[in-house]
Amino acid sequence: MHGPRPVLIVGAGFAGAVYGRTLAEAGWRVQIIDRRDHIAGNAHDAVDANGVRVHTYGPHLFHTQNKEVFDWISRFGAMVPYRHSVTAQLDDGRLVPLPVNRRTLEMLYDVPLPDADAVNALLESVAQPIENPANAAEYLLSRIGPTLTDLFFRPYTRKMWGLELEDMDASVVRRIPLRHDYTSNYFPDDTYQVLPRDGYTALFHSILDHPNISVALDTPFDKAMQADAHWCFNAMAIDEYFDQCFGALPYRSIRFHTQKRPRDQIDGTAVVNYTDDGPMTRETRWALLPCHEVNPGPDTTVTLEEPCSYEENNFERYYPVKTADGRFQDVYRRYADEAARHDRLSFIGRCGTYQYLDMHQVINQSLVQCRKWIDGQS
Ligand SMILES: Cc1cc2nc3c(=O)[nH]c(=O)nc-3n(C[C@H](O)[C@H](O)[C@H](O)COP(=O)(O)OP(=O)(O)OC[C@H]3O[C@@H](n4cnc5c(N)ncnc54)[C@H](O)[C@@H]3O)c2cc1C
Known part of the structure; x- marks a missing residue:
């Protein structure tokens, strides 16, 4: 076991869970906190009253070309193939x-x-x-x-x-996909396209199931917590940590609207985008994803998405805002420079680094950077 003091990890999403597991396996004691009442961050899912597994924060499709990332998550639960269209x-x-x-x-x-x-x-x-x-x-x-x-x-x-x-x-829009053939696979370049058979939340339970890891939910970060920690890996919004001293880093957010529909009216693709001028962008028909009808009944669940600013959605941060002049990325760099001046503190994940990252990218970055940190400690 390394050192008398544990490593503190803020956020039980993919970034925090990958850091936590990697550190625990290297002999570090890890304390993970999250202010939400559940693990798995934005990948969280749960089976609802219609017996359908619903992803709480919108559909999460796992896809990657990275064999190491695929092998890593496959250690923690069975995966089922799913080619998204x-x-x-x-x-x-x-x-x-x-x-x-x-x-x-x-x-x-x-x-x-x-x-x-x-x-x-x-x-x-x-x-x-x-x-x-x-x-x-x-x-x-x-x-x-x-x-x-x-x-x-x-x-x-x-x-x-x-x-x-x-x-x-x-x-x-320069890289918009436009297909000259009939390919309808949404991620045609990705070798590994899967969903966790028992859901993401079960996968996270397995990742976090290690004697060196303890998890505290409903626990917002407080700077005083850092005093007892050997190091803090922090997935919270970096501007929030610094009390927005250089200004706010804005995000787009999404309000999710859940509907009950007769199961026999549901077919086609799991995700359908709207092209009209209404406020909704798309709907997800959960029953059409493999292993998502856990207790099938006559009714099923469909979730509609209504984008909004994060102020309009309880400061739920989903997509960092990118403008043509890159002004928010400039503000982010000021926070990152400030963070670099702090001892025993690293910002990780989507909100810690103010980038939109898919799950496989967060897992890859977290594996690489955490192993580098571990090597640097010895
Ligand atoms: C609508 C939507 C759809 C997506 N679809 C896909 C997809 O199809 N495929 C894909 O690969 N990726 C998808 N993603 C991206 C995926 O959600 C992210 O890659 C992943 O969640 C990043 O993990 P993270 O740990 O960085 O952040 P998060 O999952 O957001 O975890 C961060 C955690 O930190 C906690 N936290 C924040 N602040 C504090 C604080 N002050 N104190 C304590 N805890 C705190 C939060 O509660 C949260 O649980 C999607 C994202 C969104 C928003």
């Missing part, structure tokens, strides 16, 4: 594949597209001649024309970010 609902009720693929174009323009050349020719015919796109709107218009831009990107951007495409940098 999404459809978008048009005004007339039709569902078309998203990201836009050859089938989407055939359905929208009502033409057969026998090969990739035909797809390119169609896109060229609808694209607008804009030589040096000055913003995201111009970039999209120059690549895919007004119909696709106004259907799939404009309403979504308005709802999700509260922004017009004209106010966003072209770089934000």
